[in-house]
Amino acid sequence: MHQGTWAKDKTMQDTQQHSKNGFSHSRLKISVGKMVELATEMGMENPLFRCHEQAAKSTTIINGREYINFSTYDYLDINAHEDITKAVTEAAKRYGTSAGASRLVGGERPPHRVLEKAIADFYDVEDCIAYVSGHATNVSTLGFLFGKRDAIFHDGLAHNSLLQGAKLSGAQRFSYTHNDCDALEKMLEEKRESCKHAVIVTEGLFSMDGNIPDLPRIIELKKRYDCMLLVDEAHSLGILGPTGRGVREYFNIDPQDVDMWMSTLSKTLCGCGGFIAGSKELVEFLKYGSPGFVYSVGIPPVIAQACSTALEILKKEPWRVEKIQKISQYFLSYAKSKGLDTGAAQGYAVIPVIIGNSMVTGFLSQLLFKRGIYVMPISFPAVKEGTARLRFFISAAHTEEQVRTTLDAVCEELPNAIEIVKEYQKSHPTVFIDQ
Ligand SMILES: Cc1ncc(COP(=O)(O)O)c(C=O)c1O
Structure with a gap:
């Protein structure tokens, strides 16, 4: 052997x-x-x-x-597509490979807003913020938006980044049995009243099991119990629905019913980073406060260019x-x-x-x-x-x-x-x- x-x-x-204090x-x-x-x-x-x-x-x-x-x-077999290679080569020549600093202080390059507007348009919502990492998008967004008096209700199989964000927030955390809306409802009934703000967190297509949540029922619960809703579309963007618009297209739901459409840019969109798409007010709030955006370098303009070109290909080639x-x-x-x-x-x-x-x-x-x-x-x-x-x-x-x-x-x-x-x-x- x-x-x-x-x-x-x-x-x-x-x-x-390693010493006793070592990471091992x-x-x-x-x-x-x-x-x-x-x-x-x-x-x-x-x-x-x-x-x-x-x-x-x-x-x-x-x-x-x-x-x-x-x-x-x-x-979607888009990585290394010749349109992307051509677009990023031109972007690299003009803007270099680094955003240079946090966008808040160091400024933006055209590919940043082009990408964010294209994603907001794709989701039919007002605006979008792109972070330099998908994982950090969840950590920073949840960690920033929620606090001690709030509650986060998350699916039992939610991705590590969502759990880390929930922990960072200091909010009460309630994990409901994977994809079990009855369990979620019971939890909301018992716990919702005791906290100020609340958010339900789920994925559009689960990354380990490949199954889809009952989003219409979750939306009904979020409305009834006055919660926000974050849907992580890392694996459903480009996959679900006839034109790849994700879990909302799969169920034909109103995009406004979800407060935060989150996805990574590293999967279907062939780049690196993550985004939150939603209301103008929410995006602006995150842009001025979310630590993973404010205190981190902007997404490299070439990557923003790669992602918006990938989105174009997805739209053109259903x-x-x-x-x-x-x-x-x-x-x-x-x-x-x-x-x-x-x-x-x-x-x-x-x-x-x-x-x-x-x-x-x-x-x-x-x-x-x-x-x-x-x-x-x-x-x-x-x-x-x-x-x-x-x-x-x-x-x-x-x-x-x-x-x-x-x-x-x-x-x-x-x-x-x-x-x-x-x-x-x-x-x-x-x-x-x-x-
Ligand atoms: C559901 C989900 N959310 C977030 C992430 C983090 O995204 P990234 O790898 O782009 O940082 C992943 C990564 O695989 C994921 O599967």
């Missing part, structure tokens, strides 16, 4: 050598470190930080070999949206026909194949890699223990043949991955391997 050295080189040494002594690092140590001991190669030698699209190249790639956010929806649905139905567990996935861009045991999932990913298929294993703490999975990000450019090749390989290699773990367990009966 191959003996990888990655953990020995990195995490184990870190754990052993944080609880999370130790538990992840232990998992890494065990995986290495069992012969697993490190699947992380692999270097790709080209823009990673529906296929990628690693160490000179081509792989079918299920690990990119480039859902066939990309149709294509990703079609191939995602095909992926889901083929996986189901093979008896694979796709959890609550609804067949839109993100589809997990749930394996359960993290070691089996890690080895399965490794065996697939050997067969020219690149898909990442996801395990605790990113998902609940016992629900480790291969997370497939689908691209509009994936073909039905690639999907069949991949899922057939999953079915063929799964028993082999299980066998590796069983064999190890036999010779190491005292070692605990999660079920």
